[in-house]
Amino acid sequence: MTREKALFAGCLVTSRFPEYELSSKLVLEAIGIKTHTLPEVMCCGQVLQGVIPNWIYMAGYNLALAEQNNMDIITLCGGCTNTFKRVQFMCRENPATLKDINRLLAKIGLEFHNTVNTQHLLEVLHEHNDEVFAVAKKRLPVRAAVMNPCQVFRPVAVMQFDDSEHPRVMEKLVRGVTAAIIPYSLQDNCCGASLTMSNLEAAYQMGRARLDELKCKDTEVIITACGNCHLLLDHNQSAYYNGRKIPCLFLPQLLGVAMGITPGELMINDFDIRSLLSNV
């Protein structure tokens, strides 16, 4: 049975990482979930939380659009997931918040009922674990480390997914398709990418600490499931880390290769990663 959902890519993935959006779409299709990019969606509002109180309207608007299209939402970044789920939580806890959002949405002909289900890609893949591994049959010859998208797990009262202090769902998915998982002390810690907005050196210090440890453990690839983690650990890596690059791969790109989708179709362009996967 095909299930149709709205794939919410958000600002960073839409502008910089189409490979994450595309590989998610392909992997979800492979397990029977058809996704759509909803017309006229906008920023989830996360980035404006410390700037203007209106951030909540932006989240409400996107959620209402999904409802209008009769689709649940699959998010790709921790920040979007966190923002949507918290606004839905706030609306459930305090009906005045829902009323306030709807007061504004009425001006543009929308209404939010708070019936849409928001899930991060990880949650969907976990929920369909059996279908994933029924299709992802190849075991890839790489030593991989996991970068958990922390905002998908916390605050625990709202997110209600995995172990919020020691998340293991992503590790389980990666373990199923790789030769080895690299355990490391910073695995449960935030990547620090949000700091690129306000304190670049602090962000780089956090990235460096992780890469130092992973390099000592002969990590071949870091698996990410959030545009922000990928931005700091891959896209910006050369700005703060000397020596041989440790490449990153988005989780659905890894799963996609294990499913037999070609690296080209998954937009895996990094030469090092292609070399690693060349004998698959």
Add this chain to the structure above:
Amino acid sequence: MFDSCLKCGICNKNCYLEQIGIPSFVHLLVHEGAASLWTCSNCWTCQDSCPVGIPLMELKWQMQQEVQSPPVYTASLANILKCGYCLPVDPGDINSFRIDDGLEPLTLAPPATINVLIQNKRKG
């Protein structure tokens, strides 16, 4: 705002930034020392570990809204007003690539919609 704070320092101790020697916004609560309200990685560990349930993250954002934002945030707001996304996104530039790659084309939210969502003052 932080009346129920026990000054126990658990938020500070659990903060990943503090653990590698970077004073974060929770440093301000416990030590009242030099730290920036904006030095935070949004990981929620401080709030989840607070023994008296202070909504540290929400309070941080409220405090941030009362002061001048760092330039990147101002630029993000400007981008949102322009295209709906906090980074520059132009369907004219990316839609042909999106379609070639097998993705659906992007349609921006109408400017009037963005204005309604952002320009109407909401009580924080």
